[in-house]
Amino acid sequence: MDQQSEEPAEREVGVGPWQGPPPQGTHWDPELLAAGDRRNVVDEYRYWKHSAIVDDLDAKRHQFxxxxxxxxxxxxxxxxxxxxxxxxxxxxxxxxxxxxxxxxxxxxxxxxxxxxxxxxxxxxxxxxxxxxxxxxxxxxxxxxxxxxxxxxxxxxxxxxxxxxxxxxxxxxxxxxxxxxxxxxxxxxxxxxxxxxxxxxxxxxxxxxxxx
The missing domain is CATH 3.40.1280.10 (SPOUT methyltransferase, trefoil knot domain)
Structure with a gap:
């Protein structure tokens, strides 16, 4: 097949399962650590529980x-x-x-x-x-x-x-x-x-x- 006619592979969003010893802290989501995190969130919040992300955002929100x-x-x-x-x-x-x-x-x-x-x-x-x-x-x-x-x-x-x-x-x-x-x-x-x-x-x- 002509290489120029091949469609580019879609970029995979997010990260796969956590590699290595699991991190410590109550904000980590055990299911996401095991299965991977494909959510639309910045890297800072990868593998975090949803509630933990909202709590962190609430502490930083702007005044408008x-x-x-x-x-x-x-x-x-x-x-x-x-x-x-x-x-x-x-x-x-x-x-x-x-x-x-x-x-x-x-x-x-x-x-x-x-x-x-x-x-x-x-x-x-x-x-x-x-x-x-x-x-x-x-x-x-x-x-x-x-x-x-x-x-x-x-x-x-x-x-x-x-x-x-x-x-x-x-x-x-x-x-x-x-x-x-x-x-x-x-x-x-x-x-x-x-x-x-x-x-x-x-x-x-x-x-x-x-x-």
């Missing part, structure tokens, strides 16, 4: 939260949850319908706290009680550029659903509305992408970058 409106089953929520896990947000808040498509989360919802609020009023009341500034992210005529805005350390970044954008109720409740600089012909960018950009902006201002 993320919220997204879900009135029409927005398919971007999975991406938002996955990005929130990557940037170690405190919590993800879903406003509106409770059900959402978890496929895009790539199982990160098992490690990321997700809270539901049935109405905007419930969410705003919760944010106020928690002492968090509500920061809306959307392309309004009076929006302030995200790139030049000093984000509060204790805040919740709020995104509207794909298409309609941020609802008027949340826009009114926001301490500020910010826009992401765009330079092409498209009117807007995907809500899942926008959430990742905004979270990274918070990290650039407040996060502790490992060297």
């Amino acid at each position: 939260h993320v919220a997204i409106e879900n009135w029409q089953h927005d398919f971007n929520i999975g991406t938002v949850v996955r990005s929130a896990n990557a940037f170690l947000a405190k919590e993800v808040h879903i406003i509106g319908k409770r059900r959402w498509n978890r496929r895009g989360a790539m199982v990160t919802d098992k490690y990321q706290h997700v809270r539901h609020h049935p109405t905007v009023e419930d969410f705003v009341r919760w944010a106020d009680d928690a002492g968090l500034s509500v920061i809306g992210i959307d392309l309004f005529p009076d929006s302030v550029p995200l790139e030049t805005y000093d984000l509060p350390r204790d805040c919740v970044l709020v995104f509207g659903q794909e298409g309609p954008g941020l609802s008027e109720a949340l826009r009114t409740a926001s301490a500020a509305t910010l826009s992401i600089a765009q330079f092409g012909s498209t009117r807007s960018i995907n809500a899942g992408v926008a959430s990742g950009i905004a979270m990274h902006a918070w990290i650039r201002q407040h996060g502790q970058i490992r060297r």
Whole structure:
């Protein structure tokens, strides 16, 4: 067979069974040590129990939260949850319908706290009680550029659903509305992408970058 026509082998994710004497500690998962760990986790957490990973993440989480409106089953929520896990947000808040498509989360919802609020009023009341500034992210005529805005350390970044954008109720409740600089012909960018950009902006201002 022509070597050029051969399909490349798929890269195996994760690690196989533990080699050598088993490590000591209550955070290790005996089943994973014996069978291998193929989960979508960083190498630091290989072979760890799920509960131990969540406990460790909880001790390190950042002070920002993320919220997204879900009135029409927005398919971007999975991406938002996955990005929130990557940037170690405190919590993800879903406003509106409770059900959402978890496929895009790539199982990160098992490690990321997700809270539901049935109405905007419930969410705003919760944010106020928690002492968090509500920061809306959307392309309004009076929006302030995200790139030049000093984000509060204790805040919740709020995104509207794909298409309609941020609802008027949340826009009114926001301490500020910010826009992401765009330079092409498209009117807007995907809500899942926008959430990742905004979270990274918070990290650039407040996060502790490992060297």
